[in-house]
Structures are given as C-alpha cells and as structure tokens.
Amino acid sequence: MIGPDIVIAPSILAADFANLAAEARAVEGAADWLHVDVMDNHFVPNLTIGPAVVASLRAATEIPFDCHLMIEDPKRWAPAYAELGAYNVTFHAEACADPVALARDLRAAGSKAGLALDRDTPVEPYLELLPHFDTLLIMTIKAGFGGQRFIPELLDKVRLARRHAKAGHLELRIEVDGGIADDTIAAAAEAGADAFVAGTAVYGADDPAEACRKLRALAAAAAR
Structure with missing residues (x-):
C-alpha cells in the first residue's frame, strides 16, 4: 500500500x-491529509465550502487534501476538486448512479478516487466495485454534521470490507469518519481501518499537531 x-x-x-x-498549517508535519468536508444543503442538511475556498486553502498548505463530497450530482462537480489539486476525492454511493465511471473521471483529472457509504448504507452491494477505488470511506455517524457520537456497530462494515480487500489483494484505504477520538480510534483500527478523520479531537485540542501524533500512536498500537 502506498x-x-x-x-x-x-x-x-x-x-x-x-x-x-492557519488551522491547516497548525497540523503540518503531524497530519497526512487534510479532510475537507464539502456539503451542499441538499444531499445533507448543512452547507459548508465549495471550490473557491478549496482553491484558496490549497495555496496555503502543502498537506494533501482529502475532499469528502456530501453533495448531490457528484458526477457534475467532483472532477473540479481533482483539478484543483486534491489528492483524494470521495463521493457518496447514495448520490451516484455509476460510481465506477466517476472513479475513472477522478483519476483522469489527477486525484485518487474514494467511495463513501453513509450510516444506513450496507457495504455488501459495493464490495465488487472496490477494485476501482483507492479509498472506501465508511461513515461512523450520520453524514452532515460534526460532533456526533461514534457508533461502534458500524465497524462491522469496516471488518467486512477489510476481509474482502485482503481476499482480493486490493490496495485499498479504509477510512472512517465520525466521532474518531482518543477513546474510539483503537477500535476502528482493530476493525481494519487505516485512515482516520478526526475533527474535534484535533481542532478542539490545545495543540492540534500533538493531538494528531497521539491519535496516530493509538491507531498504530491497535493495528499491530
């Protein structure tokens, strides 16, 4: 795995x-990716940022961007984020009729391709699509709001996806998003996740970079 x-x-x-x-630069050297939540007030009932802000932020930091598109019609909008220089662009399976075609478009535009599954979406219908993706993002909350409580039962989807990836010898990141903190990251790592989105656990800490390092150590210890 790269x-x-x-x-x-x-x-x-x-x-x-x-x-x-400044917030992006605060985690330079400690974070691997910067997770950028794009919400459109349609697919999810919240509105955050769009391409213009991503472009400005891209010029402010060298951290690779992990753009998570919680939007309707990702086929129309997702490639623009790749063209802006995002390292990884993830869209929701629930919003896309042809995920494999969009994955091809994203790679052609210069980014990795990620598939996201919301809280209530089963993973089984998408297992056969995983060879076409670099990242599978499994929500461990309901998409659309930060600060929600981690739902441990959703790690069953991580376990199943990791078993499938291993059986198929896939180089697949399994990312978890929602409620990841000091007291939950170990369970997610044990389940087979290897990429971890953390919001409040990082930016609510006095030292965001140190918070990243602590989360990394906890995940690495659990994954051994």
Whole structure:
C-alpha cells in the first residue's frame, strides 16, 4: 500500500473558519491529509465550502487534501476538486448512479478516487466495485454534521470490507469518519481501518499537531 500505514486526516469542519489557513498549517508535519468536508444543503442538511475556498486553502498548505463530497450530482462537480489539486476525492454511493465511471473521471483529472457509504448504507452491494477505488470511506455517524457520537456497530462494515480487500489483494484505504477520538480510534483500527478523520479531537485540542501524533500512536498500537 502506498503511503504511511496509518493516515490521520484532521477535518477542517471542526476548525476556526475565520483562520482556515492557519488551522491547516497548525497540523503540518503531524497530519497526512487534510479532510475537507464539502456539503451542499441538499444531499445533507448543512452547507459548508465549495471550490473557491478549496482553491484558496490549497495555496496555503502543502498537506494533501482529502475532499469528502456530501453533495448531490457528484458526477457534475467532483472532477473540479481533482483539478484543483486534491489528492483524494470521495463521493457518496447514495448520490451516484455509476460510481465506477466517476472513479475513472477522478483519476483522469489527477486525484485518487474514494467511495463513501453513509450510516444506513450496507457495504455488501459495493464490495465488487472496490477494485476501482483507492479509498472506501465508511461513515461512523450520520453524514452532515460534526460532533456526533461514534457508533461502534458500524465497524462491522469496516471488518467486512477489510476481509474482502485482503481476499482480493486490493490496495485499498479504509477510512472512517465520525466521532474518531482518543477513546474510539483503537477500535476502528482493530476493525481494519487505516485512515482516520478526526475533527474535534484535533481542532478542539490545545495543540492540534500533538493531538494528531497521539491519535496516530493509538491507531498504530491497535493495528499491530
């Protein structure tokens, strides 16, 4: 698998939006990706940022961007984020009629391709599509809001996806998003996740970079 064994991806949804550039730089050297939550007030009942803000933020930091698109019609909008320089662009299976075709478009536009599954979406119908993706993002909350409580039962989807990836010898990141903190990251790592989105656990800490390092150590210990 390309890259570090453990990926820590702080979510800017939990950052100070008045100082996004500084907040991004605060985790440089400690975070692997910067998780950028894009919400459109249609697919989810919240509205966050779009391409213009991503473009500005991209110029402010060297951290690779992990853009998570919680939007309708990702086929129309997703490639633009790849063209802006995102490392990984993830869209929701629930919003896309042809996930494999969009994955091809994203790779052609220069990014990795990720498939996201919301809380109530089973993983089984998508297992055969995983060879076409670089990342599978499994929500461990309901998509659309930060600060929700982690739902441990959703790790069953992580376990199943990891078994399938191992059986197929897939180089697949399994990312978890929602409620990841000091007291939940070990269980997610034990289940087979290797990329972790953390919002409040990082940006609610006095030292966001140190919070990233602590999360990494906890995940690495659990994954051994």
